Amino acid sequence: MLRPDRKSAQPDIWLYLHFPLLPLETLLPQVPTEQVQKPIAIVNLQKNIQRVLCCNTQAAAWGIEPNLSISTALALCPELEVLPRQVEQEQQLLQQLALLAYSFSPVVILNNSEVWLEISGCQQLFKGYDALLQELENRLRYQSITAVNGIGQNPLTAKLLCGSKFETQLPDQTEIQHRLLNTELSLLETNRKQQQSFKQLGLNTVGDLLALPRSALSCRFDSELMLTIAQLNNEKPFVAPYFQPANTFRDLIQNPQGIFNKESLLFPMKTLLQRLCQYLMARQCHCREIEWHFEPLIGESQQMQIQLSGSQNNWSTLLMLSRLQLERLELPRSIEQIILHADQFIEAPMGVFNLDLFDNQQTAQQSCELIDSLNARLGIDALSQPILNQDYLPEQASTLATPGKHSSTGINGKSKAPQPLWLLTDPAPVHLRNKKLYWRQPLTIISGPERLCGNWWQAEQQRDYYLACDSNGARYWLFRETSSQRWFVHGLFS
Amino acid sequence: MPNNIATVLSRQDTWRGHSQRLPRRAITTGHNNLDLLLQGGWPISALTELMPQQPGIGELSLLLPTLKYYADNNQLCVWLDPPYQPYSPRLAAADIALDKLLVVRSKNHAEWLWAAEQSIRSGALLLAWTKQPPPRYADLRKLQLAAADSGNAAFLFSAPSALSAPSPAAMRLELKGMEVNQLLLTVRKQRGVAGGACLQLSLGEANTQRTDLALLPADRHRTYPIQQLNN
Numbered sequence: 005m006l007r008p009d010r011k012s013a014q015p016d017i018w019l020y021l022h023f024p025l026l027p028l029e030t031l032l033p034q035v036p037t038e039q040v041q042k043p044i045a046i047v048n049l050q051k052n053i054q055r056v057l058c059c060n061t062q063a064a065a066w067g068i069e070p071n072l073s074i075s076t077a078l079a080l081c082p083e084l085e086v087l088p089r090q091v092e093q094e095q096q097l098l099q100q101l102a103l104l105a106y107s108f109s110p111v112v113i114l115n116n117s118e119v120w121l122e123i124s125g126c127q128q129l130f131k132g133y134d135a136l137l138q139e140l141e142n143r144l145r146y147q148s149i150t151a152v153n154g155i156g157q158n159p160l161t162a163k164l165l166c167g168s169k170f171e172t173q174l175p176d177q178t179e180i181q182h183r184l185l186n187t188e189l190s191l192l193e194t195n196r197k198q199q200q201s202f203k204q205l206g207l208n209t210v211g212d213l214l215a216l217p218r219s220a221l222s223c224r225f226d227s228e229l230m231l232t233i234a235q236l237n238n239e240k241p242f243v244a245p246y247f248q249p250a251n252t253f254r255d256l257i258q259n260p261q262g263i264f265n266k267e268s269l270l271f272p273m274k275t276l277l278q279r280l281c282q283y284l285m286a287r288q289c290h291c292r293e294i295e296w297h298f299e300p301l302i303g304e305s306q307q308m309q310i311q312l313s314g315s316q317n318n319w320s321t322l323l324m325l326s327r328l329q330l331e332r333l334e335l336p337r338s339i340e341q342i343i344l345h346a347d348q349f350i351e352a353p354m355g356v357f358n359l360d361l362f363d364n365q366q367t368a369q370q371s372c373e374l375i376d377s378l379n380a381r382l383g384i385d386a387l388s389q390p391i392l393n394q395d396y397l398p399e400q401a402s403t404l405a406t407p408g409k410h411s412s413t414g415i416n417g418k419s420k421a422p423q424p425l426w427l428l429t430d431p432a433p434v435h436l437r438n439k440k441l442y443w444r445q446p447l448t449i450i451s452g453p454e455r456l457c458g459n460w461w462q463a464e465q466q467r468d469y470y471l472a473c474d475s476n477g478a479r480y481w482l483f484r485e486t487s488s489q490r491w492f493v494h495g496l497f498s
Numbered sequence: 499m500p501n502n503i504a505t506v507l508s509r510q511d512t513w514r515g516h517s518q519r520l521p522r523r524a525i526t527t528g529h530n531n532l533d534l535l536l537q538g539g540w541p542i543s544a545l546t547e548l549m550p551q552q553p554g555i556g557e558l559s560l561l562l563p564t565l566k567y568y569a570d571n572n573q574l575c576v577w578l579d580p581p582y583q584p585y586s587p588r589l590a591a592a593d594i595a596l597d598k599l600l601v602v603r604s605k606n607h608a609e610w611l612w613a614a615e616q617s618i619r620s621g622a623l624l625l626a627w628t629k630q631p632p633p634r635y636a637d638l639r640k641l642q643l644a645a646a647d648s649g650n651a652a653f654l655f656s657a658p659s660a661l662s663a664p665s666p667a668a669m670r671l672e673l674k675g676m677e678v679n680q681l682l683l684t685v686r687k688q689r690g691v692a693g694g695a696c697l698q699l700s701l702g703e704a705n706t707q708r709t710d711l712a713l714l715p716a717d718r719h720r721t722y723p724i725q726q727l728n729n
Contacts, residue, residue, distance in 0.1 A: 371572075374617060382603075390596050423585060439711055451707070477675035478554030479678060495585060497556065
């Protein structure tokens with residue numbers, strides 16, 4: 005993928021991030037707290053032998069180091085806690101880390117377990133490169149991720165210069181060049197045959213290699229190395245697709261010990277919502293709906309959907325709504341896994357930073373939040389909105405519907421006849437006593453009729469509507485069915 | 499809790515001595531006579547309790563101008579547990595945006611109280627109908643305090659039997675039907691004024707014509723109360 009046109013005057017600054025303890029740090033949150041202080045090693049199957057991939061400092065103190073076989077490691081340290089590597093979870097964590105990097109720079113490359121950032125355009129936003137690097141280190145440390153970095157003018161240089169600690173000072177161009185030339189050639193990723201030829205030629209550092217004439221090198225080495233050299237010299241670009249946040253959000257937190265009450269669910273839910281909001285921020289959008297899955301070890305999982313009448317990118321509001329809805333939910337006894345899923349997004353509306361002077365936006369936002377919280381606590385069945393339909397029969401002209409789902413279609417052809425404010429959902433039959441109408445009290449007709457017909461395609465309804473009142477002056481909306489001549493109350497003029 | 503002096507001073511119930519008394523904040527009822535009786539209109543930042551003697555005498559029509567005012571202001575109007583279904587064509591005829599109305603049904607008293615308080619605090623206009631048994635004094639006080647904090651009007655429709663019980667509402671009005679379209683309002687409680695003032699309010703043309711069942715059809719609908727209400 006080619007980079008869009010940019011000012012060529014400013015040289016690129018590539019930052020390479022390496023996470024040496026990633027397999028361990030993926031699994032650490034799931035380790036019970038009392039075991040975290042014990043020696044732990046992550047093992048991986050290599051050529052049919054389980055070998056140590058990485059270990060924590062407690063294990064390193066026992067002499068455990070990467071590439072030891074599992075039996076040697078256990079012989080060295082009998083108490084060693086051995087955990088198998090979880091590649092899938094590692095990839096998820098890498099996606100999260102790439103998302104974090106994406107909030108620092110729009111140019112992020114995620115290639116297997118390597119992350120690169122191009123930060124030359126981000127100096128102003130973070131008030132200097134050193135501040136940017138410092139902030140990045142803080143954010144990574146907050147997520148308890150160990151990272152080391154390398155800085156160079158191109159991705160390959162950055163990777164070659166990756167040291168053993170996180171640098172927060174940006175080296176200048178000559179410093180970078182100097183370091184590159186002194187880098188050992190054994191760090192260059194090539195096959196063994198080529199490494200051997202380097203030795204035979206007496207080439208020890210990258211500087212030695214680059215000092216040789218290009219034509220001589222091309223006779224001796226394959227095109228792959230020539231490409232690497234061209235890339236190190238900034239002559240050819242490093243081709244890799246840029247990282248883009250995924251189209252849907254799905255994240256989970258596992259808790260092998262199980263969560264037994266709703267209060268302790270809230271903490272992992274908060275973490276997940278914060279990740280969602282980081283994702284929303286990166287994509288500059290708001291979500292319209294989120295979905296929770298609570299999965300127990302045994303049995304059916306429980307789902308909870310939170311629909312928003314507006315849109316939202318604020319984790320505390322989402323947490324409040326989730327909490328309200330959670331109160332109504334019957335949960336499995338012990339929950340092992342919490343999944344948060346969101347796939348309905350809209351572009352972030354303007355003025356999300358509360359910069360607008362007029363609070364019109366704010367009242368609309370308040371209304372949406374009120375509907376959402378009522379919805380979360382009382383359930384969607386408890387809420388409705390009156391709707392005007394294009395129909396003649398009153399009970400069909402005026403219906404109730406779920407808020408925000410329908411819009412009024414009726415044209416308000418102002419009827420000449422008076423209309424009531426209350427409608428009885430089921431018309432109440434009126435009795436006739438001494439040739440007088442009676443419903444709760446004796447009623448007398450004031451005016452009428454207005455004939456309304458409808459529903460002719462099914463059972464035809466023909467009604468004569470009258471206005472009636474009782475002795476206290478309360479007014480009623482009566483109708484007489486022309487077919488049966490029976491009287492009904494259909495509304496009250498409140 | 500209010501966190502600065504400006505918030506405290508902007509509240510209506512902060513006493514600052516007679517010379518610096520803030521004008522009473524109220525929202526017009528849409529009826530001049532009623533505005534005079536209520537000293538400016540419906541109090542905002544307060545709970546108003548209406549006690550109609552029976553449904554159908556025009557108690558809701560009284561609030562139509564207020565509903566329209568709030569809906570035009572893009573604020574939500576929450577109808578909590580209305581006794582019947584609101585009839586949309588009538589509301590549309592009064593030019594009230596239907597998507598600003600929200601009908602909420604509660605399943606128990608705790609939900610009713612929570613929804614009412616939440617609505618008031620979220621800047622919505624609340625019309626709440628009490629159910630049996632009537633809410634306790636402490637619950638209503640919660641709503642009154644919420645209204646005082648929010649700066650919005652809130653209306654509570656209670657049964658006439660509630661009149662004998664004390665209420666923390668800032669204003670209590672008893673409504674009686676006299677004739678068709680004629681409403682008798684009695685102020686039972688009002689801040690700063692002794693109660694007992696009455697007003698006969700005309701919500702439309704008084705129609706005295708009655709037709710016997712045997713003589714139907716009666717005159718076609720001669721009067722159109724909606725148009726007169728809007729005047």
